[in-house]
Amino acid sequence: MVRRRVEEAVREALGRRWPEADLAEVRVEAARGEEHGDFAVNAAFVLAKQLRVPPRTIAGELAGELEGNPLFTRVETAGPGFLNLTLTPSAYHELLAQILAEDASYGRSCAESRSRLQIEFVSANPTGPLNVVSARAAAVGDTLARLFEATGARVEREFYVNDHGSQVDHLVDSVLWHRKGGKGTFPEEGYRGAYVETLARESERALDPLFPIGASGLDPENAGALLAAVGAIERGEIEEARKAAAGEGKPLPACVMPETFRVLLRAWLVERVLRGQREGLAAFSVRFDRWYRESELHASDAVDGTLDILLRAGDLYEKEGARWFRSSRYGDDEDRVVVRSTGQPTYFLADIAYHADKAARGYDHVIDILGPDHHGHVPRMQAAVQSLGKEKEWLEILIVQQVNLLRGGETVKMSKRAGEFVTLEDLLEEVGTDAARFFFVMLRPNSHLNFDLDLAKSRSLDNPVYYVQYAHARISSVFAHARAAGVDPERIDRAGFETLAHETEIDLLRLLDAYPDTVAGAAATREPHRIPAYLRDLASRFHAYYHRAKIVGEREEVTGARLALARAVRIVIRNGLDLLGVSAPESM
């Protein structure tokens, strides 16, 4: 990397001239305009404070130190104390060779190779298809995970399944209502939407032949053995289901009590809905290392164990028949109930137990990505991890803001209450994975996203996804043209690189040089949108270059050098798109 070489040269010069100075804040950054050279150095301002010397004086002396260095063709001070450095083109020619050699690993680093981190995202309730906010969280979370991997971290992706709480019961009530012919009043907190009725019909086909309902039959206390069968039923393995349900050679019960059936239906629904979510996410190129179920926590003694931890920390007390977590001690507005007066643990307690489990697994850092409606949970969760004995910073919570879908310039009306919403599957069908992922990551996660469906699916110059992909396809096409002309586009002739001297060529190389910093910065600031922004910029500069310069058909060494430059651009576009989970097509 050119910038790093410059930074080393600057630090070396500073250390020689002012050995006592603290250089931690010294930065070498890409210069803004042409007239400022390639890189700007802020050292004079940093040292001015420490040494109590005017910045211009320091800048002048530093310039003197650097002047003999063959890396620079121009060293000059400017403004209140900036130092502007212009690089010799051959530094960029070396960069070009480096990019071609590193290929798919260009932009990756091992800066975070010692850290093991976990990122939890989506974590939607298993009560229906994923909506567009979940889709955005999926795209952002997965891209962040890829960014962390690119900086060398070991990353685990996890989806927390709230399969235990009341929300699933509301879905069960809603499905039962449809199974009974949709008569009577609809469950008060029930789930609406066409998919609920579809689930009801499916459940009839899957469960009813195996588990006829009778007034007297297998009671819920003995339903446990049957639960094992539910997963098999959901996978369509009926014979497996029969074996599992019967258990150890026993015959299937002739019928099950309605309460038992409800338990089975509930388990089946969770499996069925989860399968839908998993398939949707897989189609979206998002895969999780683990699907962690809340019910696992309840099945073990993890939840009670967590109460003990809170108790020992002195953060648990009783009031009005309930047990409370003293989250206010750690900055939350008020304390929170963890065990209801009914004796039932709250969702929050299970969530604490879940994070206690994460802590026990030894991650250096964990990240939760939450939707906009959950930002109120941040203080209480950070209180919880502190009570568990972790630093507040150990848990980082990112909020992904809402998504406003636009079609024909109008907001697409959605109503969660009425079950009318655009699902991840709908979105993929309409605009495809590439456009959806690119658009979701294009904006800062923190800002509301206006997702223009018409633009996302348009195969036009306005569509940023196509714009970037087109640059990749165009280079591939140039390569095909080169081969047809008898030129090997993969051949590297470093001597020919010297012909890359035009400003547009150095500009492109400068931008390619910034790619590793862009990746590292996007990861460090949790701002994945910097990658699409960078790619649009790179594609734009390549398109301009393409129009200006002929690649194939020039003198052999010129064509060779330009092909090498184009190949480096293609490598970076491909690597960048890969971070976004977007394909890099050879032709369009």
Added chain:
RNA sequence: GCGCCCGUAGCUCAGUAGGAUAGAGCAACGGACUUCUAAUCCGUAGGUCGCAGGUUCGAAUCCUGCCGGGCGCGCCA
């Protein structure tokens, strides 16, 4: 009422973890196809960075207060 997020060109958004003259795309206007993909490029025009203070060599960026928009404030999840 309290808390979180957002206010930058007509629209959608950047602004590289305080830096130099605030940038793109779209929309508008004017140009470029005997040429490796015109799904592209070149140019013109467009701003009181919501408002007011403060911090310092320097603020769109940090702090405080206000204004405007979104969301949240259950012994639901």
